[in-house]
Amino acid sequence: MAAKKLKCRECATEYPLEARYVCSRCFGPLEVGYDHERLADVGEVRRRIQGGPQNMWRYHDFLPLAGPQPRTRTGLPAGCTPLIRADRLAERLGLSEVWVKNDAANPTHSFKDRVVSVAATRARELGFDTLACASTGNLANSVAAHGAALGMNSYVLIPADLEEQKILATGVYGTNLVKVRGNYDDVNRLCTELSGDRENWAFVNINMRPYYAEGSKTVAFEIAEQLGWELPDRVVVPIASGSLYTKVAKGFREFIDVGLIDGDVPTMNGAQATGCSPVAKAFADGKEVCRPVKPDTIAKSLAIGNPADGPYALDLARSTGGSIDAVDDQEIRAGIRLLAETTGIFTETAGGVTTAVLQKLAESGAIGPDERVVIVITGDGLKTLDAVRGSFTEHEVDPTIESFEEAFAGSAHV
Amino acid sequence: MAITVKLPTQLRDAAGGAATLQAAGATVGEALESVFAEHGELRERMYLDGDLRRFVNVYIGGEDIRFLDGLQTAVPDGSSLTILPAVAGG
Numbered sequence: 001m002a003a004k005k006l007k008c009r010e011c012a013t014e015y016p017l018e019a020r021y022v023c024s025r026c027f028g029p030l031e032v033g034y035d036h037e038r039l040a041d042v043g044e045v046r047r048r049i050q051g052g053p054q055n056m057w058r059y060h061d062f063l064p065l066a067g068p069q070p071r072t073r074t075g076l077p078a079g080c081t082p083l084i085r086a087d088r089l090a091e092r093l094g095l096s097e098v099w100v101k102n103d104a105a106n107p108t109h110s111f112k113d114r115v116v117s118v119a120a121t122r123a124r125e126l127g128f129d130t131l132a133c134a135s136t137g138n139l140a141n142s143v144a145a146h147g148a149a150l151g152m153n154s155y156v157l158i159p160a161d162l163e164e165q166k167i168l169a170t171g172v173y174g175t176n177l178v179k180v181r182g183n184y185d186d187v188n189r190l191c192t193e194l195s196g197d198r199e200n201w202a203f204v205n206i207n208m209r210p211y212y213a214e215g216s217k218t219v220a221f222e223i224a225e226q227l228g229w230e231l232p233d234r235v236v237v238p239i240a241s242g243s244l245y246t247k248v249a250k251g252f253r254e255f256i257d258v259g260l261i262d263g264d265v266p267t268m269n270g271a272q273a274t275g276c277s278p279v280a281k282a283f284a285d286g287k288e289v290c291r292p293v294k295p296d297t298i299a300k301s302l303a304i305g306n307p308a309d310g311p312y313a314l315d316l317a318r319s320t321g322g323s324i325d326a327v328d329d330q331e332i333r334a335g336i337r338l339l340a341e342t343t344g345i346f347t348e349t350a351g352g353v354t355t356a357v358l359q360k361l362a363e364s365g366a367i368g369p370d371e372r373v374v375i376v377i378t379g380d381g382l383k384t385l386d387a388v389r390g391s392f393t394e395h396e397v398d399p400t401i402e403s404f405e406e407a408f409a410g411s412a413h414v
Numbered sequence: 415m416a417i418t419v420k421l422p423t424q425l426r427d428a429a430g431g432a433a434t435l436q437a438a439g440a441t442v443g444e445a446l447e448s449v450f451a452e453h454g455e456l457r458e459r460m461y462l463d464g465d466l467r468r469f470v471n472v473y474i475g476g477e478d479i480r481f482l483d484g485l486q487t488a489v490p491d492g493s494s495l496t497i498l499p500a501v502a503g504g
Contacts, residue, residue: 010469022499024424025459027469029501134503182476188503189473193496196423206502241504289468292480306478308501311468 002038003064006030006210009312017064019126019202021209029308030210032064034254042259049225054080056114056218062254063118063218064211066125075120076149078113079218081105083226083374089342089355093362097372099232101223102345108145108169109380110138110301110348111244115215116204120146122211123202129153132203134191136184136240136301137166138379143204144175155201157187163300165383183295185305216244220251223374224261231256231263233371236358238350238378239270239279239324240302242309248376249316266374268316270324271357273297273349277326279310283317290314298329298387299349301379323366327356333387335359339377346381354378417445418494425497428455437495442472443485445495460497469500 006015010028021030039045039061052058056079082102090098103111116139120131132155133143140156147154156170160179171177180187195206204212224231231252237245249268255261272280275297278290290310295303307313317324327335332349335356340346347355354375361367381388397403416436421429429435430453439445450457460470465485472479473496479487489495 022424022469022501024427026462027424027459027467027499027501029469184503185478186476189471189476189496189498192422192498192502195502203502205504209502243504292478294481304504306471306500308504 002034002036002061003032003066004035005033007033017066019123019128019207021207032210032214034062034064036254036258039258045258046229046260049221053077056080056117056215056222059218059221062214062221062251064214065118065121067121074149076107076113076117076146078106078117078215079222081222083223084343084345086343089339092338092342093359095362095367095373096370098358099223099227099372099374100339100343100345101219101374101376103219103376103378104345104347104351104380108138108141109383110142111216111219111376111378112138112142113146114218115139115212115243116142116146118215119202119204119208119212120150120152123204123208124150124152126202128200128202130155130198130201132191132194132198132201133157133205134184134188134203135205136303137162137170137383138301139205140166140170140175140177141383144170144173144177147175148173157191159184159187159300163384163386165385169383183305184303185292185295188304188306213243213247216247217251217254219244219376220248221255224252224255227372229261231261232266232374234267234269234322234367234373236269236271236354236361236373236375238302238354238376239272239307239313240304240350241307242270242279242313244376244378245270246309246312246316249320265320268320268322269357269361270313270317270322271354272324272326273299273302273332273353274326274328275299276303276305278305279307279313280324280326282310282314283324288314297332297349298384299332299353300384301348301350302353323361325357325360327353327360331356331360333391336381336387337391340381345377347377348379348381348384349387350379351377351381352387417489417491419445419449420494420496422498424499425456425459428459429453440488441485442474442479442487442489442495445489446472446485471498471500472496473498 055077
């Protein structure tokens with residue numbers, strides 16, 4: 001394994017690669033540190049990736065797992081999702097080149113399968129038999145499914161008012177589903193307390209968080225590989241805790257540092273919902289830290305009022321010349337429709353946020369005429385059906401030609 | 415009646431292994447000062463430049479004190495403060 005240690009992002013204190021997420025000295029987050037010098041032969045690294053399985057384990061050299069490449073026909077292999085050139089979307093927005101990384105095409109229909117795959121695999125390596133999480137929904141689906149696939153017990157804690165689709169698509173896997181009367185930040189606080197007392201539980205986004213977060217880098221690895229080992233100029237990523245956003249940039253950085261791709265980390269744009277936009281607000285106000293908020297948005301998968309990686313997301317947006325923008329519920333619904341109507345991809349509310357922010361950036365002139373832009377679509381529209389209910393016209397007719405003709409009278413297409 | 419302060423596992427070694435401590439004071443800041451008076455290392459771990467470190471969360475009655483009056487938040491006698499790391503979740 002190239003991973004060597006856990007290291008505090010704040011004070012650089014080092015720890016062994018165990019189930020630990022917080023620096024004991026300063027409470028800063030721990031991050032996995034690697035020895036990439038052993039990847040000096042770039043040609044060999046590239047061949048190993050290209051000869052690897054058609055899932056995220058092809059980037060095994062860059063993931064914090066001790067064992068040999070995980071057997072790819074067991075568990076729930078995630079990744080290798082489509083990167084689709086979206087010319088109709090680009091044309092609609094007056095942009096030259098837009099690509100959609102469709103991470104709804106994962107086993108449980110969101111990017112969370114990437115982070116859970118790494119966390120669950122590492123949890124097994126460390127001897128845990130129970131998975132757990134605090135979730136806004138997508139993570140719940142993924143942890144429950146991975147528990148089932150790997151034969152691990154699981155506890156999934158969610159806000160009680162989550163979308164019905166996400167609750168049903170979690171319970172079906174036979175997990176211990178716990179609906180907490182409170183918002184995500186309440187669930188997260190409860191799980192943080194629980195994790196201190198349940199030492200045999202691997203909370204994927206708490207005590208396993210350093211490993212979990214590394215899984216998000218594979219989004220960047222795939223984008224670079226799918227673009228023919230090239231970098232995009234700009235990437236638009238949704239922000240909840242800020243973990244995906246910062247780790248996508250880390251993924252590009254690692255590929256650049258090892259020599260697999262040339263160039264700089266792309267301009268990183270973050271996307272939030274106005275009803276839960278602590279990072280966008282701090283960005284606009286020139287602040288280095290986020291003030292927590294009480295979420296009120298249809299984008300429930302992004303409804304984290306106290307984002308753990310907020311300060312790092314702010315650093316990243318500023319250091320890459322990007323920004324963090326917010327869009328309201330109406331714009332989110334319009335974003336879902338825009339993506340669906342121009343690409344054939346139906347995304348959940350978080351993808352509506354991302355698409356709407358792309359539109360906002362395009363309209364403001366922030367995106368240059370020759371830029372290659374990638375938007376990261378993190379989840380499936382079937383998870384948040386209420387967001388599109390009533391947003392289009394339906395035609396109900398009798399089974400007769402007359403009735404059909406009547407319904408479409410005056411329509412140019414018939 | 416005193417105030418109860420619940421420590422996360424990461425801070426217990428700085429308090430002789432205790433999971434909860436008793437404190438006194440009218441505000442969160444005062445209550446924490448009373449704890450620091452006995453366990454000096456806790457101050458260094460939790461504070462930077464006289465304020466809470468940015469990755470330390472303090473809750474009273476389940477509410478983050480950042481939504482209240484921060485360290486000035488009033489602490490009724492008999493209530494409980496919970497200290498937790500902020501970097502979880504997402």
